[in-house]
Amino acid sequence: xxxxxxxxHSLVKRFAGGFLKPRRTxxxxxxxxxxxxxxxxxxxxxxxxxxxxxxxxxxFMRPDSGDCRVMGKQCLDDAARAHVGYLPENPAYYEFxxxxxxxxxxAALFGLPAAEGRRRARALLERVGLGREGDKRIGQxxxxxxxxxxxxxxxxxxxxxxxxxxxFEGLDPLGRQLLKEIIGEERKRGAAVFLCSHQLLDxxxxxxxxxxxNEGRVAETGTIAELKSRHPGLNLEQIFIRIVRGxxxxxx
Numbered sequence: 001x002x003x004x005x006x007x008x009h010s011l012v013k014r015f016a017g018g019f020l021k022p023r024r025t026x027x028x029x030x031x032x033x034x035x036x037x038x039x040x041x042x043x044x045x046x047x048x049x050x051x052x053x054x055x056x057x058x059x060f061m062r063p064d065s066g067d068c069r070v071m072g073k074q075c076l077d078d079a080a081r082a083h084v085g086y087l088p089e090n091p092a093y094y095e096f097x098x099x100x101x102x103x104x105x106x107a108a109l110f111g112l113p114a115a116e117g118r119r120r121a122r123a124l125l126e127r128v129g130l131g132r133e134g135d136k137r138i139g140q141x142x143x144x145x146x147x148x149x150x151x152x153x154x155x156x157x158x159x160x161x162x163x164x165x166x167x168f169e170g171l172d173p174l175g176r177q178l179l180k181e182i183i184g185e186e187r188k189r190g191a192a193v194f195l196c197s198h199q200l201l202d203x204x205x206x207x208x209x210x211x212x213x214n215e216g217r218v219a220e221t222g223t224i225a226e227l228k229s230r231h232p233g234l235n236l237e238q239i240f241i242r243i244v245r246g247x248x249x250x251x252x
Contacts (some may be wrong), residue, residue, distance in 0.1 A: 027066075034194055054163060062235055112157070219244075
């Protein structure tokens with residue numbers, strides 16, 4: 001079996017607790033693996049450690065202990081980052097740029113020739129439904145348009161590993177459907193998709209496997225069918241509530 005695209009082993013991260021306060025443990029030994037050609041859901045309540053995990057995977061932050069690899073390379077290695085596309089939870093871009101200019105800039109950061117960057121930019125704007133409006137300056141974009149152009153920049157390098165952090169935010173029903181179709185296309189292409197979202201009902205039909213993070217640990221992981229078999233009669237959102245808050249809260 002090929003090596004996983006993402007390998008996370010015994011990841012621990014602590015932060016200073018403030019004056020005379022003990023260090024706060026955010027990640028307490030997280031283990032994950034994501035295979036090529038699968039959509040992996042990574043779910044947890046606010047403060048559970050999802051964003052910290054993403055920052056370590058992206059090489060923005062060092063763990064206190066544990067190992068994190070993308071395509072077999074350490075996450076801090078630029079060679080690993082070259083394979084990653086990332087849509088952040090709150091995209092913030094230069095507002096004076098147009099959509100094509102933003103994507104051409106992102107392409108240049110990945111070392112793509114200018115002509116190829118422009119070609120991919122135009123194709124991706126069409127793909128995310130911004131073909132007619134993409135030439136506006138980003139400062140004139142609605143929240144949904146910003147989310148769409150953010151998805152386009154995450155795809156500019158044709159990544160083997162795609163991290164989508166709250167990708168449904170700001171999208172109307174048509175936008176959510178388009179996003180689901182694009183995620184399916186990326187899976188079919190062979191990319192691994194790491195989907196972090198609070199929209200569990202939208203995510204449920206997309207994910208091959210999922211992990212539910214609770215208090216810095218992976219509380220449960222498995223295929224969606226396996227999770228449902230452990231919690232009969234519940235959908236993914238209800239399973240999440242049961243794990244995080246307990247059976248009584250989930251039933252109420």
